[in-house]
Amino acid sequence: MKYWSDLVSSIKPYIPGEQPQDGGYIKLNTNENPFPPSSAVIAAIARACNELRLYPPPMADELRDQIARYFGIKPEMVFVGNGSDEILAFCYPAFFVGKAPILFNDITYSFYEVYSELFSVKYRKVPLEADFNIVGAAFTPPNGGIIIANPNAPTGVALSLGEVEAIVANNRESVIVVDEAYIDFGGESAIPLLTTYENLVIVQTLSKSRSLAGLRVGFALANPQLIQALARIKDSFNSYTLDRLAIAGAKASFEDEEYFARTRREIIAIREQTASALRQLGFVVLPSKANFLFASHSQMAAKELYEKLKGVGILIRYFNKPRIDNHVRISIGTAQDMRDLVVALRLIIGA
Numbered sequence: 024m025k026y027w028s029d030l031v032s033s034i035k036p037y038i039p040g041e042q043p044q045d046g047g048y049i050k051l052n053t054n055e056n057p058f059p060p061s062s063a064v065i066a067a068i069a070r071a072c073n074e075l076r077l078y079p080p081p082m083a084d085e086l087r088d089q090i091a092r093y094f095g096i097k098p099e100m101v102f103v104g105n106g107s108d109e110i111l112a113f114c115y116p117a118f119f120v121g122k123a124p125i126l127f128n129d130i131t132y133s134f135y136e137v138y139s140e141l142f143s144v145k146y147r148k149v150p151l152e153a154d155f156n157i158v159g160a161a162f163t164p165p166n167g168g169i170i171i172a173n174p175n176a177p178t179g180v181a182l183s184l185g186e187v188e189a190i191v192a193n194n195r196e197s198v199i200v201v202d203e204a205y206i207d208f209g210g211e212s213a214i215p216l217l218t219t220y221e222n223l224v225i226v227q228t229l230s231k232s233r234s235l236a237g238l239r240v241g242f243a244l245a246n247p248q249l250i251q252a253l254a255r256i257k258d259s260f261n262s263y264t265l266d267r268l269a270i271a272g273a274k275a276s277f278e279d280e281e282y283f284a285r286t287r288r289e290i291i292a293i294r295e296q297t298a299s300a301l302r303q304l305g306f307v308v309l310p311s312k313a314n315f316l317f318a319s320h321s322q323m324a325a326k327e328l329y330e331k332l333k334g335v336g337i338l339i340r341y342f343n344k345p346r347i348d349n350h351v352r353i354s355i356g357t358a359q360d361m362r363d364l365v366v367a368l369r370l371i372i373g374a
């Protein structure tokens with residue numbers, strides 16, 4: 024293209040899951056939460072509309088304070104951003120650019136590779152085991168940094184706190200970014216490690232367990248020096264990454280613990296019921312600590328499953344990539360969504 028930079032010509036942007044706008048699907052393809060946000064969130068956003076004339080506070084201090092209180096840490100250890108994707112992106116110039124190759128798994132959130140290319144950060148992929156377990160001992164120095172999704176995506180397989188600690192402890196010269204986008208669905212957060220390790224950045228999101236994918240709020244927890252690095256990148260890019268509505272809604276979400284606890288418990292229960300129903304249909308389903316299941320079936324190719332389900336109005340995610348092109352990822356919907364899925368699959372597979 025005539026006016027494109029070499030960079031734009033060479034990058035391969037992330038491909039998000041389909042977002043059909045016509046509404047007619049049971050949408051189990053982008054790990055959104057099937058429940059609406061807490062009503063307290065909606066009310067807080069409505070109130071914040073009165074202040075839209077003014078720019079938002081650039082570091083969203085009230086939200087940082089709220090998150091710090093929630094996790095029992097200092098506000099200087101909290102950074103907030105426009106979705107966790109933005110914070111993950113900021114980690115590259117903040118911690119990785121100009122260093123030795125960074126490490127991430129061969130099967131993981133594909134944005135890590137996209138950001139590496141965008142920021143010209145060299146990388147090495149650490150293979151998962153054949154059963155998709157993460158090999159913590161394979162993350163060894165020297166490296167320019169490490170980024171790990173825990174639980175991993177798109178597999179849902181989690182590392183224990185001890186396994187995460189071993190990686191952080193064995194790589195004290197690098198920054199370890201632990202992407203905990205799905206941690207609230209049963210994994211063990213690395214937050215208790217923050218007091219011991221100054222090289223740890225934990226990134227979480229309100230998109231999944233707090234039903235706020237559309238609001239775009241994520242946060243990082245780390246020692247104040249690393250948080251300052253993220254703030255320096257933000258302020259060299261866009262001072263106001265979170266708008267007033269997002270700040271107000273996110274804050275209210277942390278104030279409604281009862282709703283958060285209830286909906287995430289429900290998703291975990293639906294996940295376990297769905298996993299056993301799929302196993303009864305002959306699927307091999309990985310043990311998941313996320314709000315999705317990663318599964319394969321010996322009688323039908325994953326691509327065909329995806330296409331046939333789409334044909335009956337159910338969207339799941341199929342990845343045409345090495346090692347995982349015979350698996351599908353199925354987000355956890357409502358109990359009714361999942362019953363409809365199982366009925367459809369029974370017909371498709373002929374079980």
Ligand SMILES: Cc1ncc(COP(=O)(O)O)c(C=O)c1O
Pocket residue numbers: 053054105106107108109132172175176202204227228229230236239240241
């Ligand atoms: C592993 C992982 N990290 C981060 C994100 C980004 O979440 P968000 O930008 O909505 O906070 C996702 C979204 O699907 C994800 O799967």
